[in-house]
Amino acid sequence: MPPKGKQFGKRNRPPRIRVPNQERALFTVDASRFIGIIQRLSLTGGSAILAKGPIPPGTTGEMSLSTVFGKVTAHIEFLHAGADGVPLAQAFRFVAMDDTSTQRFEAAAKQMENAGFSDVEEKEDSLGDLAASSLSKLRDSIRRLSGALSTGRSAGAKH
Secondary structure (H helix, E strand, O other): OOOOOOOOOOOOOOOOEEOOOOOEEEEEEOOEEEEEEEEEEEOOEEEEEEOOOOOOOOOEEEEEEEEOOEEEEEEEEEEEEOHHHOOOEEEEEEEEEOHHHHHHHHHHHHHHHHHHHEOOOOOOOOHHHHHHHHHHHHHHHHHHHHHHHHHHHHHHHHO
C-alpha cells in the first residue's frame, strides 16, 4: 500500500501485474460472498472477473487472496466495469490492508514482477545505450544477410 497522502497519477502509476493461473479471490459485499478471478494487480488495486457480475461502482467490500506468502485480506472499493478492455472485468482499489497482509501482498507482487508478469518494460538508461543497442541489432542483421548471400553464391557456383 502506498503511504497515506501519496497519490499515484498516470505518470507514477505502480506497475500492473498480469496474474497467472486464473488465481481466485473471495470477495465479500455486505453478507454476500462470491468468487472472482483476478486479472491484474498493483500495489493500489486491480481487476477481477466476478462470478456475481458487476458491482455498482463505489460499493465497498472485502477481498481475501491466497498467496505463496500467506493469506492477504484487504478492504476494497469497486470501480468501473470493463477494466483492461475486458467487458466482464471490474476494477477495484485497495482502501485498507493490515500490516501482515501488506507485507505478504508486496512480497507476492514483487515475486510476480520478477517472474516477468509486470506490464513495465525495461527502459534504456540513456540515448547512448539506445544507439548502441540499435547498432548492435543492425550489425547482426547485416551479418545474417551477408551469410545468406554468401551461401547463395556458393550454391550457385557449384551448378
